[in-house]
Each structure stands twice: as C-alpha cells, then as structure tokens.
Amino acid sequence: MNSAYIIPDPWHIIEDGFAAERVMSSESLFSLGNGAMGQRANFEEHYSGPTFQGSYVAGVYYPDKTKVGWWKNGYPEYFAKVINAPNWIGIDLAVNDQTVDLATAKVLSFRRDLHMKTGVYNRSCNMVLADGLELKISATRLLMLDPDQLGAIRYEVTPINRAAQIQIRPYIDAGIKNQDSNWDDPFWETLGIQANGSRAFIRSKTLKTGFEVCTYMQAQLWLDNQEQSLQEADQSSAHKIGFSHNCTVGQGQILRLEKLGGYTVGLYQPADELMPKAQELMDWASALGFEGLLQHQENAWAKIWERADIGIEGDVSAQQAIRFNIFQLNQTYLGKDPRLNIGPKGFTGEKYGGSTYWDTEAYCLPFYMATKNQAVARNLLTYRYRHLDRAIENAAKLGFHSGAALYPMVTMNGEECHNEWEITFEEIHRNGAIAFAIYNYERYTGDQTYMPEMGLEVLIGIARFWAQRATYAKSKEQYVILGVTGPNEYENNVNNNFYTNYSARWCLTYAKEMVQRTAVQTPREHKRIVEKTQLSAEEIQKWSAVAQGMYLPYDQDLGLYLQQDGFLDKELIPVRALDPAQRPINQNWSWDRILRSVYIKQADVLQGFYFFEDQFTQEELAKHFAYYEPFTVHESSLSSCVHSIQAARLGLMDQAYDFYLRTARLDLDDYNKEVHEGCHITSMAGTWMSIVEGFGGMRVVGDQLQFNPKIPSQWTRYRFKINFRGSVLSVVVQQSGTRVTLEEGPDCTIMVDQELVPVSA
C-alpha cells in the first residue's frame, strides 16, 4: 500500500539509511518552513540523482500563461504559480578533486532527523568516495520563525580514514526554474549581484508581477574551531555567486561551515531597503551565534506547541503523525499577513499552483481558530474580503451580474487561475464553504465584529450568485442547480448535487438573516453596506424564494438524499468488490469510466452532513454513512478526515481509527504514492479535526463548547489545548472520561458527555 520508511518517534521524523528512490519523498517530508518562506530538504551539495529542487517565498508568485488543449470561453489567461525562489542553501563540495555526490558515492550510513519540537533539521552521512576516502557530512538547518526572513546552516565535513584536500564553496544562485512552468518561461530576472566581505547578495525580480527579493548569505569557516578565511567572492555565472576555500583537512578534523541566508522581500521592505535589511539580519544572527539561533528557534516553536500540541499516549505512530500534521501546518501559515494563505503543498512542492483553495475554509480554519488567537482566523476571512471585487469580476466573466460573486477555485491574488471547465466553472460549491467559514468563525470565537465590517458584503455577493445560478424548473416547480461538480470530483457537470444545492440554500438563508441582524445590531454599518451594494428588499425576497423552493434530490423508497440526479441509475457495486489491481481508479481507469461509475472520490453528501450536522438526526447520518461510504474510494486527501469524524460520531471506532491513520499518515506513509511532489498540507488540518471533532466529539452549540469523546482503543489518552472564545482550555480525553480545565481567559461553559461543566481557572 505504501512505503512506510519513517521511523516512529513522538517528536522526531527520522529516516535511517540511504535509498536513492526515496530522496524526492524525503525532500518533501523533511521540508522546512516558517510561514514566510520554506524549502524542500534538498541536499546542500551537488546531487546528480533524481531530485526536485524547491525554495519558496510566501506571497511571491508568477502569472504563468495558461496552457490548454482546447480553449473554452471563460478560461483565465494566466495561472498564478508558486515559484521556485533562488537557492541560498547551496554548498559546492569537492574532495581530492572529486565532486561530492551521494548519487555516486558509496553511502555507509545516512540519517535524516527533523526535530519537530525545535524546527531543526539534521542530516548526517558517511560515505566512501571513488578514491577510497571515507567522508562524513553533517548538516543542520533551520528557518527562523522569528525573524522569518532568515535561515541558517551548519555544515560539517570530516575525512575519516585519512587527510584530504577539500574545496568548499557556499553560494547563492538565482538561475532557477519551475518544473511546472507551462511554457518554459523564466520567472525571474536578476537585477544585481554583489559581495561584501563574507556576505553576498543577489537582487532578483519576478517577471510580470515585479516582486523584488534579495537573496543573501554569509559564510564563515572553521577548521577544528580555527576560523579560516574564504577567498573573495567569485561570480560563476550571471545568476550565481559564491566564496571558495581550499585546504587540507587532517584525518578526523572537522571543517565547519556556518552559512546564514534567506530572503528579504519587497512585500515587507521597500526595494532599496532589501540589502540593508539583509545586513541587519546577518548582524543580529552573527551576534547571537549558531547555538544562540538554535535556542531562539526552540523558544519560538515552544510557544506554538504550547497551544497547538496534541499528545497521544499508547500509540507512537499516531503521536508522531498528529505532531507532523500540526508542525507542517505551522510551517506553512502562521496568520501574520492577511495577504497570505495556506497553499495545498505549502512550501513542499510546486504542484497545483495558486495558494488558496476551498480547503482553507472547509478544513483549515477550525485548526487555526482553535490553536491561535482569533486574529489569525480573522486574517483568513479578511483574505477573502480583500478578494471580493475579484470574485465579482470572476462571476461576471461567467455571465453573472449585479454584484454576484464567485470565488475562484484556485487563486493567488483573487483572480481565478484554474482551467478545467468542469472544475473552474462548475465546482461552485466553494462559495458555500466561504460563507460557512464566516458562520463557523462567529460561532467559535463569538466575535460578531467581522460581519458588519466585512463579512456581510461577502455573504451578499455569494447569495446573489446562488440566486442567479439556481434556475426555476417548471417540470419540478422548484429551483434547480444544473451543471455542477460537487466535492466529489469523480462526477462532472451533474444536475442538483445535494451538497451544492443544500449549501446554496443555507447561504441564501444565512445571508438574509445576517442582513436582518446587522440592521438591528449595527444599523450604521448596515446602511453603509446596503448603499454600497445597492441591496433591495425585493432582492432579499428573491433569496428567500429560491431558498424555500430549492430542490434536493431525494429517494423516497430508500429514504436517502441522492448525491445528484440520476445517481441510482449507476451500477451500484461497492468498492470492496473491485479488483484491488484496479485501484486507485484514478491511475487505472479512463476518465469517462470513472465518471459513469458510482465511485466517490471524497465525502460529498457526507461533507454536507458534516457542515450542517445540527440539521440532520443521528439516524439520518447513520443511514447516509452506511449508504455512501461503501462507494467511496478516498482518492482525495480530504476524504478520510470527514469519514473519520462521521464514523466516530456514529461510534464506529474501528473505521474511525482506520480513517484517522489514513489521513494522519497520508504523507509519512505515502498512501497515494505522490509525496515526492510535496506534502498535502491542507488535509493535515483534517487530521486535526479527526482527533478533536471526531474522537473528542468537540462541537460548538450556541455559546457552549461540547465534548462527546470516544477515543480509539489503541490510545490510553490524548490531550490538547484549545482556544475558545478567548479562553485557553486544556483538554484531556481518556477512556474513562474527559477533563477540561481553564488555563487562561474568561470563564466559559462546556459540556462533556451531555453534562454541563462550568469551567474557571
């Protein structure tokens, strides 16, 4: 099923032993990020084997010209790509005139260790070179959480069996490309390249978007603690600069290079301050020293873990997995900047382009609401508010009008950049998740200020879209939504997807309620918004009419909501009856065969039951879970978490646990055989939900936080802290019951196992 080579450990991600075919997967799994930049775990020195070079700067993108086979009206001209940034980690290493290269050396030992508690990554290896020299390399790397434009590497080289002539050359290189460039265009131009003592700088600018970035480094070298002087900088190409040193290193001596580096970025400094800022960062880091940086980093991560950690006792594999998920989420997004979002690959790969999908609202928001202060979640909502005008433009391109908003399927700056008609134009349920996130934020944080400031405008745009997109079918005397793709992307262009229709109906009603509420609670803001949006009473009446008349596909005989019209005409053969060799079907079946089959890629009807859980009975959930789960192939990373939660809520603990493992260890155990392309960041938030909302049974009802825990038999207990309406609650869940303690913040009321428990510090 998978390639589970990561050694279980509560706090460490460990690989032991070298295998060339694992290099690209490990580059993803051991990647580092700090919310502002990140990089795959590429080797510092040259590697001639299969590798996927990747360094990324948050918010810096390139609008690559769209590539299609057949153009359809409405396709966006450009696809904003997460772009590979200049490389600051590179170190050329030659020993006795041989380029050191793990692909050609005989590797004696090899170990990677990513310490999630401190955010520090170490790689150590012993190898024999062609001339018989045994060499040891140890590389320790970190990207500072604060200041987040800085990283550091300690790189140590030791000849083991005899002295050796070693040439070492730390460099920075702006001559990089994207593997996923559509037209092989360069994405960067180099503006300037210069050196200053042991420091070097390359100023680059992205083409078209004009983001300016200064890539910098400082190099210091010691031989057994004796500082060595590097040669003057040499510029080996128009895009690359480095410092060389050539010396004899005795047997057992350590040649140690400490390299500071990173990016100063035009998003945060004016262009002419990028170099001075880089100097300042290097001054600060030099004063602290490498050990000081390690300590500083550990302290910064400790603050994150203090709020976000989930301890699991009794199952080290589950423990490692949940921490890996939490760690990666924090590496990707820390919520400091409302211009940023949570890319599906974070800083671990290029695939998918764009940074923002409905994943953010549907899966990630609860994690950030629970583990950070509410400003972080609010920044995620603000991000969409800032893109409202673009969402209105996007809808207009598809023929909608009068302020109707369709948020993009994939975006970097608010513009749509995906181009498959069945997804781009038809997977419109994303609008529902964006409205739901506003509701979810309010019920969780209790903060009602976002609504009049920004949220209501978003809701109006979304409601307008649904009111126009639904059409009246005389045949049914109801409103229908034709030609959509639901969350299950293994159906395209279907009519009346239950999830889509249901969430459209909910959006229309919720928008109307919020218009009415703001009229009462914040009349001045209400007036401003009504004027700005030219909202009329007739329009709201239309919303009500569409909501009330919304058709939902339902089969009376089965007593089931149907995924879409015509679902029951399919061959209803459960997944377990499929030949395992045919799976995953997305790698073995042609697209048309997948489409006409009954198989469900990810929770669809059940996603609706998850969002709107209080609108369905436990019996309805049980019935729909029993019906749809057997047809679900879970070939999306976002499927297992919802099924884990639903199974837990139904007390199906074995299933819930299986689904949990699948979501939690999706990347660590590479279930989908694609971790070499990067990690599935957004589904990691689903893992968190599986524990907290699934096993913990946590939900918000009114102003209460409720727990109805059912933990897997493999675990003794687990514990986590959670933010709720300004309080920090410590939660311990175990077989015998759940204990919640108020750690800080105002008193609040929680419910555990149906019993009200007032909590105070």
Next chain:
Amino acid sequence: MNSAYIIPDPWHIIEDGFAAERVMSSESLFSLGNGAMGQRANFEEHYSGPTFQGSYVAGVYYPDKTKVGWWKNGYPEYFAKVINAPNWIGIDLAVNDQTVDLATAKVLSFRRDLHMKTGVYNRSCNMVLADGLELKISATRLLMLDPDQLGAIRYEVTPINRAAQIQIRPYIDAGIKNQDSNWDDPFWETLGIQANGSRAFIRSKTLKTGFEVCTYMQAQLWLDNQEQSLQEADQSSAHKIGFSHNCTVGQGQILRLEKLGGYTVGLYQPADELMPKAQELMDWASALGFEGLLQHQENAWAKIWERADIGIEGDVSAQQAIRFNIFQLNQTYLGKDPRLNIGPKGFTGEKYGGSTYWDTEAYCLPFYMATKNQAVARNLLTYRYRHLDRAIENAAKLGFHSGAALYPMVTMNGEECHNEWEITFEEIHRNGAIAFAIYNYERYTGDQTYMPEMGLEVLIGIARFWAQRATYAKSKEQYVILGVTGPNEYENNVNNNFYTNYSARWCLTYAKEMVQRTAVQTPREHKRIVEKTQLSAEEIQKWSAVAQGMYLPYDQDLGLYLQQDGFLDKELIPVRALDPAQRPINQNWSWDRILRSVYIKQADVLQGFYFFEDQFTQEELAKHFAYYEPFTVHESSLSSCVHSIQAARLGLMDQAYDFYLRTARLDLDDYNKEVHEGCHITSMAGTWMSIVEGFGGMRVVGDQLQFNPKIPSQWTRYRFKINFRGSVLSVVVQQSGTRVTLEEGPDCTIMVDQELVPVSA
C-alpha cells in the same frame, strides 16, 4: 450577420476590390485542391499583411505531441496533424529594388476569379508602388486533377506607366511550419536540395512518420513572348532554392513566368523514384504547354460535373453556392485511395487536425454514393475496416474488452488523436454513424458484398462496444447509457442521450441481423468471421437483451423523446428570445452557461429522426421539429442541412430555404466569422443533401428510389444527375413536378410523388 463580398455568378467565385482584412478569408474561399494535394489561395509574391500560408499533401501527417492543461487517463499521447507542406508556388518579385507587396502598395484594382467549371484560379491586380510605378500582375493557377501530383502557374507582370527594372525569382521552400503546432516543433526535415537546368527539387521527410515528399518546380520566363534565361539556381537557405532573373521591362511589356510544380509523394512512389517521377511530370507538362494543361484540366473537371452538377434556375446565389459546395468536395476527396478521407477543412486550413470525423459517414457518404461510382463510397467504408484493429485498441484503452471497438473521434491512421474527455471519451455516438453508413451503402448501391468481406467485422466490434457500454439500471429496470456527449456538443457528460441510445439499440439489432443474414447468404465468410472474432450465440443474445431493454428518455405528457435525462429541468427559453448581441453563444457565453442552457448546437434528436426516418411517423417528426428547432442555435456547420431536410419534408418551405442558404453559403458569406481558418468541407455534403434529400425528397425505400419534391418558390427548377444501383438518372425537379430519366445503366424503378415510374433509357 456576415461579410458577403463574393459576387454571385453561376460558375465563378469572384472577389472584386482589395481589402486586407479579407485576404485570409479569400485564401480559404479560393483554395485549390485535387484530392491528392491542395493549397490556400496565398499570393505567389511576398505579402506582409495577415496571411495564413498553407499547402497540404493528402495522407501526409505528423503526430504532434498532445497539449493539455490537465491530463486525464486515456488521452492519446499524440495528435495527428494535417501538416503544412513545402511551398512550391512562391515567386519573389522586386521592381526598381522595391519588394512587391500588396500590403504596402496602393492597390488600384484587384480581382480574384475561381472558375469552378475548369478548376482554374486567376488573380489580377493593378497597383502603384512607392516610387510611383504602376504595375499589373496577373496570376493563373491550377492543380491538375490528372496527373494529381502536378500544378502550374502563369504569372505575368507588366509595368503600366513606364519601364521598370524587375527582379523575379521563382522558388520552392521547405522551411515551413504549422500555425497549430502544439510545441513549436518542426514537422519536416530537409533531406536534400538540388537543381538541374530550370528545374529544382527539395526532398523532405516528415519527422516521426517518415513520409517522403519531393517538392519540385520548373520555371520558364518570357518577355513579350521572347524567352529569357534564368540565372543558375541559388540556394538562399538550408530549405529554399530558386532561380533569379533581372531585366528591364518596357512600359506595357509583359514579363511572363510559367512555373510547374507540385509534390511527388512516397505514398505512391518509392523514395528513389520521387525525383524521376517529378522529372517525368514536368516533361509531360512541358510538352503539353500551359494552354494544353488548361484544356486538360477543363476536360477532367467536365467529367466530374457531368455526374455531380446541380443546376438551379431562378436564384444565382443558390446556384453559385451549390456548385461551390460540390466543387470543394471534389477538390478534397475523389475516392481514389482508401487510405485517404475527407478532412473537415480539406486542403483549406489546418484547424482540427486529423482527417476523419463521423462527418464522413453521417454527411459525406450520400454525396459520394450519388455522384461517383460505388467504388468510391466503398473506399470510404474500407477505410474504417482498415482501422478496426485500432478501434479495438482505442476501446481497450478506455477499459472495454473482447473485441469491442470504439472508432476515434478524430483520426489520421485509426488512432484517436482528440483530447477533450467530454468528446474523445464520450461522444461515442460516432460508432453508430459508422454502422449506419454500412446500412446506407447497401440500401443505396444494392451491393451486399461489402458485408461479408469487411462490414460484418466492423458491426461486431461496434455491437460489442454498445453491449458493454450500456449498463443495467435497477432503478429503471432497463439498460442505460451514462456519461455521453451527443451530436449536440453543447451538452457534455449527460445520461441517456436519445440519439445515442437509439442508435446503439439500432446497431445491436442490425449487427445481429447481419450475422444471421451472412450465415444464410455467405456461410463460408460467416464461418471465417465467427472464428476470427470468436463470436458466440450467448453474445448475440446479450445484444438482443440490451437492445430490447434499452431505455429511451420520453415525456408522456408532451409525447416527446427527450434529448437526454433531465432536459425538461432547463429554462426553456427559445432562441428567438435571446438578445442577438449574445450570439453566437459560443463566442459570448462561458462554457458552463452554454452547457446548462437549453440551446442546441446542432440537430440531435432530429439527427436521429433523419437517420431512422422510416421508424417515425410524419406527425412525430412534426412534433419533434416544432419542439426542438426553436432551441437550436445552429452553431455547428452540420446543423442547418438536417433542419433544411426535415423542414422540407414537413412542407415548411420558407424555413427549409433559409436553412439551405445558411448551409450552402456558410463559407461564401462567412456566417460563423471563421472562414479565414478554412472552409467547412464536410458540411458541404450536407448542402447537397438539403437539395437532393430535402427539396428533392429523395429517399431509398427497399430497392426503389423515391422522390417527393417540394422546391423553394425562389427557384424555377433544378436538375441533377444521380447514381443509383449502377444507373445514372437525370432528375429535373420543378414546381409542376419531377421528371427522372435514365441516362445509362440498367432499368430501375423510382417513385415520384407517390406514383411508381419504371424508368428505362
């Protein structure tokens, strides 16, 4: 609506006056072809304005690597492209050191004249150059029907207002590209380039496919009938060779260049005979002289017109149009070679790639059956038989098995080369048209020998496909066909398209009947086929079961077959209620909006009524025509002809005539604003059907040819000849009645206006 600049004339296509914005359209409309090669009406001399250079050699293609935005399982790796062939028509012309270029000269007069009767194209123009010199150019061009590897140009230049220094340089050039190359790859390599007296040769080979072509020319020059000697050949690049001449031409003197040229092709000669063959062709043509070539060409076209002409009296515009359609069809395909087929753009452009669509069987076959001897139509059927193995492979890629065959949507060599899942994988009704063509061929020609030799194997492959592709829906207790695109491509991935289900049912029944018939009529062939295909009685039983249990969407209240499941849920707003500014919708609406709308691109249910006309009553046809026509936008070139026929059959003569004009003058009047990309060749056969089957009411019933004519009031009469079962019938249709005369061949029985008329010579 259109840009109708072509001057009406019964036999000529005429453009008068120069307009740069019309150049590309006229390049399409005045294109020449002879079934083996063809070319757009590009100017011989340099032209710096917008132009689309195109010369094509039948059967020579290149498998361009597929380009897609998002790869779907099952997509073909390659897309076989009609490729731009080396240019043999080019003539560089400079006058007083000024390059002659219509884009920069002041044009005084300009006229194109394509004489359809003789297949000769002339262009003449007067212009004033920058230095004030007035110049006249006259160019006459033809592609010989026989021998079909040869073409000729007479190019005359005259200084009008004073003597001029003229440099003329006829050349051939193999350094050409396709505009629609996916990856800017070159498609040709040049193998050799050489000259020999006044003749020059370039041997080229297509990359990957290895088709060898020798492009050749011969140039002769006269000044007022005094032959001039050209300089020795000069090779101006690695791919181009020409002969120069520089001389003073007195006022009113004519500098005349006669250029022979064309291609000898490895499809017809071994590689080492390509140059000798070219020499032979030039020897033959030189002996005949240019005037002799013109006469030879006129005689060859006369033979075609003898059988294919349709005369229309009373409407010169209709007359010109039908001749243009017949002329272009004959330029494209003459049925000599079963490896060739009827490309949708013929030799008039690159668009679409591939050469074969279902258009051939659904629209073109009747024209060729009626106007050529039956071997031509049989070659078209043989073409598909030769591709049967590839069709079986194509189906296997989509998960079908046991000899099920799915013919490709677009092909050059039998392999699928289209890559839009909703069409490539789902527009499977094409299989039905291929089976129907076999049935149609038999009923028309009476030739039952194709069936046991080849046809039955094709029918078995197709029946197997349908039996596997239909699935049993418990919900309906019938067989359904899910996830298809019907002829109306403005619906994608629908369930139970009426046309598809109906024709699948028909194929299954027809295949069974033909298995049974061959068992009786040709038992030896039957045995061979049963053994080869491993056909079992159980399998045939399954075909019957699927056919008998086939679900057809039908609305009881309306008494209508529905285009597909759910059709009535749409907003049923007729086309006439649309804002004209929104049309054509395919240029104004996003794809999703088109899909969920009710609007029909081309006849779909009505296409079924057309094919299977004897299975529906006149009342049913009337009802379905009245229902579906108002929703049809006719944005396919293949729509109007079917509607014209159906309207004529219903006696709706004004509608029938409007539809006729739309199909007949589609390109001449550029209804779809795209004639610059090339002409719509296959729909031209639909124009022919509109007259013969629509206004003429011709149909085959049993062994009779029936006529039930209703001619448009604008016409006095029309007359055409038609092949039927080895006879040639002369048909005159006029308001007062129809007269059919046997011109040659055996006696046969026809019916006119319900009255049996035995016909004899």
